[in-house]
Amino acid sequence: MAPPTEPLTPERILEATEEVLRRHGAAKANVVDVARALGVSHGSVYRHFRTKAELRGAVTKRWLDRTTAVLSEVVAGPEEPPAKLRHWFTALFDAKRHKAGDDPELFATYSVLTTEISDVVDAHIGELAGQLTAIVQEGVGQGQFEAPDIPATARALFEATAHFHDPVYAPQWSRPGAQKSFDAVLALLLRGIAAP
Numbered sequence: 001m002a003p004p005t006e007p008l009t010p011e012r013i014l015e016a017t018e019e020v021l022r023r024h025g026a027a028k029a030n031v032v033d034v035a036r037a038l039g040v041s042h043g044s045v046y047r048h049f050r051t052k053a054e055l056r057g058a059v060t061k062r063w064l065d066r067t068t069a070v071l072s073e074v075v076a077g078p079e080e081p082p083a084k085l086r087h088w089f090t091a092l093f094d095a096k097r098h099k100a101g102d103d104p105e106l107f108a109t110y111s112v113l114t115t116e117i118s119d120v121v122d123a124h125i126g127e128l129a130g131q132l133t134a135i136v137q138e139g140v141g142q143g144q145f146e147a148p149d150i151p152a153t154a155r156a157l158f159e160a161t162a163h164f165h166d167p168v169y170a171p172q173w174s175r176p177g178a179q180k181s182f183d184a185v186l187a188l189l190l191r192g193i194a195a196p
Contacts, residue, residue: 008040010048010058017059022105026112031055057120060113064124067095068131075131081139082190085157088135089186092128093164093173100170111167129155136193146195157189 006012016037020029031052035042049055074088100107114121132154139145147153163169164182172178 008038008044008048012038013045013048013055014059014062017055018063018106021059021109021113022103025105026056026109026116029109053117056113057117060110060117061120061124063110064114064120067092067099068124068127070095071128071131075134081135081142081144082194085132085135085139085190086186088131089157089161089164089182093161093182096165096167096170097173100167100173107167107170111170114167125158129158132158139193139195143195145193147193153193157193160189161185 013034017029017034020033020037023029024033031042031045034055035045038045045055049058070091071088074084074091077084077087079087099110129151133151136145136147136150136154136157140147140150145153161182164173164178164185
């Protein structure tokens with residue numbers, strides 16, 4: 001085994017893990033495959049990630065965080081709350097569609113991993129709900145939204161749009177009419193929380 005040409009870092013391990021998952025799928029990929037791809041011993045990988053489950057959790061979080069980062073930019077943006085809410089959901093739907101359509105093998109693998117690593121998924125959903133809560137709070141503060149319980153309203157918005165971001169519905173995202181359905185649901189939700 002040749003020594004690695006650059007230092008072994010958690011980021012390099014996660015990049016290699018993603019490639020191994022793409023090639024072998026969640027069921028067959030293992031730490032030995034990751035180590036082989038990096039040109040190191042599997043013990044070297046375990047120095048950074050103590051268990052296979054920890055490595056899988058970290059690579060899943062990294063994958064989910066890509067979407068969270070894009071959405072954070074929307075939350076911090078200058079748009080008025082109704083436009084920001086529409087932009088946020090559109091960015092979420094687009095990100096999910098691209099993940100499913102651009103790299104279906106990896107998307108399928110991560111769909112399996114997210115069912116195994118519920119704490120990572122729960123934290124991700126919590127972050128998304130927090131972002132939505134911030135947008136709804138901003139809208140209420142500006143008198144554009146009406147929401148007696150802001151966190152519950154944010155959670156309801158998230159759940160009402162699950163068809164457009166929950167991976168279980170991924171096969172339907174590329175069907176004709178999916179965008180039109182998304183636009184109709186979003187328009188209905190925005191009308192539902194609009195201040196009189």
